Amino acid sequence: MIELTKEKPNIDESAFDGAMYHEGVVDTRHGTILYLEDVSVSFDGFRALNQLSLYIDAGELRCLIGPNGAGKTTLMDVITGKTRPDTGSVFFGQTIDLLKMDEAAIAEAGIGRKFQKPSVFEALTVFENLELALKANKSTWSSLLFRLNGEQRDLIGQTLETIGLTALAGKRAGILSHGQKQWLEIGMLLMQEPLVMLVDEPVAGMTHQEVERTAELLLSLQGKRSIVVVEHDMEFIRSIAHKVTVLHEGSVLTEGTMDEVQNDPRVIQVYLGD
């Protein structure tokens, strides 16, 4: 069992099967924190996800690869409630049925997402961006005037260390490099203390050095959180991967270590075509 460090999320009670759910706790007794079974999604008759099944363990760092259009982003859309599947089931722990929750409730329950494009507030400082992410109600700009307590200051301080931006805490986010903005956004995600983090193409557009730093950052987070990373940069994937899942035409083609999947003739076929 992993304890949520926040208050009980505001979730429709009917989302829970029986009495397995305890206040503020996600049931991971079977080792699985997130699972999808037989999930299909169609857009105008086109199957973006095709009877996809995927199991993510508590604390694992899973890499998700696959050619353009394989369904990787659609998979994240389904987990976060942005897209509703036509069929299948999606569970957080053993008991929380994500298909019965809306996007806000899923985020509050502990599933956070980072989109490809950084969306930091450029006019605010690095510190203020993290402070803003801490606030439950992000739409309330007046909450910036609110005094942080010591614990919250500590959390921001720790997060600044984790993302390597302590020295830039007082600088406006607008002056950060593309890579630093990506790290700040990962930091903003961390302020919500998610149990599961979904990260879509984090190193796109980064310099080689920034890619290496991002690998270190994600590796430092594994264990504490479960992370699903989608990326096309194979060198990056190799540097962080334990288990890699290859998606193709909306289904899992294969799973294994980086060496296993890279030497799989079906994977080579899918990437190189004929």
Ligand SMILES: Nc1ncnc2c1ncn2[C@@H]1O[C@H](COP(=O)(O)OP(=O)(O)OP(=O)(O)O)[C@@H](O)[C@H]1O
């Ligand atoms: N809202 C939508 N309406 C129609 N088709 C969509 C929609 N979203 C995704 N698709 C289609 O579903 C398929 C899967 O798209 P998805 O974005 O999940 O792929 P991906 O694996 O993330 O690709 P990439 O690596 O290029 O980001 C694509 O053929 C895409 O055109």
Ligand SMILES: [Mg+2]
């Ligand atoms: Mg995508």
